[in-house]
Amino acid sequence: MQQLNNKHILLGVTGGIAAYKAAELIRRLQDHGAEVRVVMTPAAQEFITPLTLQALSGNPVHTNLLDPAAEAAMGHIELARWADLVLVAPASANFMARLASGRADDLLTTLCLATDAPIAIAPAMNQAMWRDTNTQQNIAALKSKPVAIFGPADGSQACGDIGPGRMLEAEQLAELAAQQFESQALDGVKVVITAGPTREAIDPVRYISNHSSGKMGFALAEAAVQAGASVILITGPVALTTPERVERIEVENALEMHAAVMDAIKTCQIFIGAAAVADYRPVEAAAKKIKKSSDNMTIELIPNPDIIADVAACEDKPLTVGFAAETDNLAEYARAKLEKKKLDLIIANDVSNPSIGFNSDENAVTIYWAAGEKTIPQSTKAKLARQLIEEISNRYSAEN
Numbered sequence: 001m002q003q004l005n006n007k008h009i010l011l012g013v014t015g016g017i018a019a020y021k022a023a024e025l026i027r028r029l030q031d032h033g034a035e036v037r038v039v040m041t042p043a044a045q046e047f048i049t050p051l052t053l054q055a056l057s058g059n060p061v062h063t064n065l066l067d068p069a070a071e072a073a074m075g076h077i078e079l080a081r082w083a084d085l086v087l088v089a090p091a092s093a094n095f096m097a098r099l100a101s102g103r104a105d106d107l108l109t110t111l112c113l114a115t116d117a118p119i120a121i122a123p124a125m126n127q128a129m130w131r132d133t134n135t136q137q138n139i140a141a142l143k144s145k146p147v148a149i150f151g152p153a154d155g156s157q158a159c160g161d162i163g164p165g166r167m168l169e170a171e172q173l174a175e176l177a178a179q180q181f182e183s184q185a186l187d188g189v190k191v192v193i194t195a196g197p198t199r200e201a202i203d204p205v206r207y208i209s210n211h212s213s214g215k216m217g218f219a220l221a222e223a224a225v226q227a228g229a230s231v232i233l234i235t236g237p238v239a240l241t242t243p244e245r246v247e248r249i250e251v252e253n254a255l256e257m258h259a260a261v262m263d264a265i266k267t268c269q270i271f272i273g274a275a276a277v278a279d280y281r282p283v284e285a286a287a288k289k290i291k292k293s294s295d296n297m298t299i300e301l302i303p304n305p306d307i308i309a310d311v312a313a314c315e316d317k318p319l320t321v322g323f324a325a326e327t328d329n330l331a332e333y334a335r336a337k338l339e340k341k342k343l344d345l346i347i348a349n350d351v352s353n354p355s356i357g358f359n360s361d362e363n364a365v366t367i368y369w370a371a372g373e374k375t376i377p378q379s380t381k382a383k384l385a386r387q388l389i390e391e392i393s394n395r396y397s398a399e400n
């Protein structure tokens, strides 16, 4: 079950007799290489102590949204970002109702709203509660979000009833959790991604650059790692934390990015150019700060190498995926770049829309290739990156 190796599982435990099985579940997830952090509702703590789950997980257990000490160690938003999967086991009928209605009235429901990670729940309750119309409506609503529903199993229950509502066993839950990462389509594949802007020096204190924040490229790096790839992220100057398990190479300008890319792609199978590389640089960067004067000033610019075109021109070229940042004629300009740069795919985004593209947390794109196109509607860059990596890995698998 390699899929869980190095994965971050945020285990939510809610109130029910099956909460005792959370202890075993932590062990099974860890056996398969996952790191586990636990969040407990107040009701869960009536069935099993936070101390037990802390000792087993090796991490402090989070119990309260408004706990300054816990927030200082790892705030709830950081926890939500940390997770590769949120698994709630057991999930009570009450928790499912709150999750289905989008409540954020305790730490666990707040995390579920704040996370970009997939969410899975393992219901556990009395058979009559499980069969109740309200519960079934909540299940249907959760499935459509989508939340993965693990179980429940049929059988004898703690209350003496027999029927559906038993939580699945720990090993079954670990297996289902592993299947959430089934897009191991990039297992053993090396991916090189560029991100962020480049800075082209005018003098020691001034430069030409653009508004790229690096968020799109970093999200792609994270999604590629989650799909099993080993990732080299070559980034211009950005203020972003390196996703876990990603090798980061920092560069300043287009020439440095070009050199780093040409070196890194020698052994890679997929190259994704999400960086906004400056097309031009000053012919010469002044060695000392240029003094202000009242005269007009002219800076002569020369073209930078086209990094992605050079990658695509390599004899043993990787699957080469570009981005097109356009303010108008999206399809026409993107297709022209696809052809001119000899790319396999190009992902076009409309950077005239301030809610997407440069420096925003969201994006909306259309992927173009020689024989077709596919539009992916607006969502967070994290979600979009997962969809893009799936499309790219489908294309890669089809060709290999």
Ligand code: PMT
Pocket (backbone or CB within 6 Å): 194, 195, 196, 211, 212, 213, 214, 215, 216, 217, 254, 273, 274, 275, 276, 277, 278, 279, 304, 305, 306, 307, 308, 309, 321, 322, 323, 324, 325, 326, 337, 349, 351, 357, 358, 359, 360
């Ligand atoms: O970083 P964010 O704030 O999250 O914003 C994301 C983004 C808008 C920067 C990203 O989604 C994006 O569109 N990146 C490409 C921006 C761009 O420079 O597009 P372009 O149309 O100028 O370039 C086309 C392709 O050629 C790109 O893959 C680019 O990386 C590549 N290129 C361009 C010039 C050059 N000298 N070398 C290149 O490799």
